[in-house]
Amino acid sequence: MKNTIEGFILSTKKPGRGTSGMELKLPLAGIRIEEIRRQNLFWIINHEFGGLSVNLSKALDLQPSQISRVFNSNPKNHRNVGRNLAKRIEELTGRPDGWMDLIHDFVDYSTTDQRPKQAARGPKPAAGSSNVQPFDCQLRPVPIIPWDMAEAWTLNNGGIGMLAQEKLLCPVPCSTKTFAMRVRGVTMEPLFNEQEYIFVDPDRKPEHGRFVVAKSSKHSQVMLRQLIVEAGRLYLKASNPTWPTPFVDLDENTRILGVVIFKGEPV
Incomplete structure (x- = not known):
């Protein structure tokens, strides 16, 4: 099945x-x-x-x-x-x-000679010049938004970006709808610690085991959890083993707002 x-x-x-x-x-x-x-x-x-x-x-x-x-x-x-x-x-x-x-199931293990694409090479540098090639991936600045704005950001396709005063460069490829937030609370410790930044992309498709930001109308809160699919049912799981409610049902009252694509901590 x-x-x-x-x-x-x-x-x-x-x-x-x-x-x-x-x-x-x-x-x-x-x-x-x-x-x-x-x-x-x-x-x-x-x-x-x-x-x-x-x-x-x-x-x-x-x-x-x-x-x-x-x-x-x-x-x-x-x-x-x-x-x-x-x-x-x-x-x-x-x-x-x-x-x-x-x-x-979604990874092809039958072909053993697959290789990633090579970055396009520019002209050979002149003598005495630097041979360091620029990084091919353009880093995208994304807004830092409060947790209570995450649902509105997703529903408006990022249309409330003008309200965000601060931005961060996302270190990995992301869509124009991506936003950043600071982790709050201890629900996801030790994987995510308070005050770390998470980058959330609403365009990424959620899959089992990925970390997602979701909004539960039943609990009236935006939460960071791990998506679990088991026996045809979907759950949101807290990483903290001491959290009193480790699982939340992902039902019609809960909406996934985006998938976490990167986490980091300011230094």
Whole structure:
């Protein structure tokens, strides 16, 4: 049995230990964990970083070769996605711990020679000039809005931007509707801490395991939670293990306002 949410196919098998909800499956026999991580990385780059590995490298503050070598077929130059790198990618993209290690129905694992697109190269620099190439991804300034404005922002397609006095550059590709907010409260600790910034894109399709901002008319509040799909039902989950109401039903009284695409903390 399979269900869909916003175009994504979700497995309805009961989750194993260390996972929650649907869509996540244990690795298939015959596929090495390094290949699973590589294909998951390829999917993320294609869908969230404009198909360019250099964009992800910039967001992770890594040298471009540290990502491009994952797709290098030359054994001398190839590198695998280790657990530390996988964890950094999961944290950057707002995915649950272990997401990179699991099989997902929407990722194609049958092709082993896929590579991200290469950034267009400019003319060779003249002698004595810098050979540093500009970053291909244009960072978009997005408004910082209060929590109680999130629903109006989404419903008006970002049309209340003139009310936002402060803006931040979003470190990852995003739509023109993207906005930023400061985390409040302890509901999502330790994954999200108070005063951290989150960047929320209303145009991103929610999928199981992603972190979303939602508005519940029943509870009259805008909340940050993790989307969980299990046995055909949708929940919003708090990360704090001590939170008194860890799950909220996602029903007709609740509206997803956007998907968290990046989090950061001012320094």
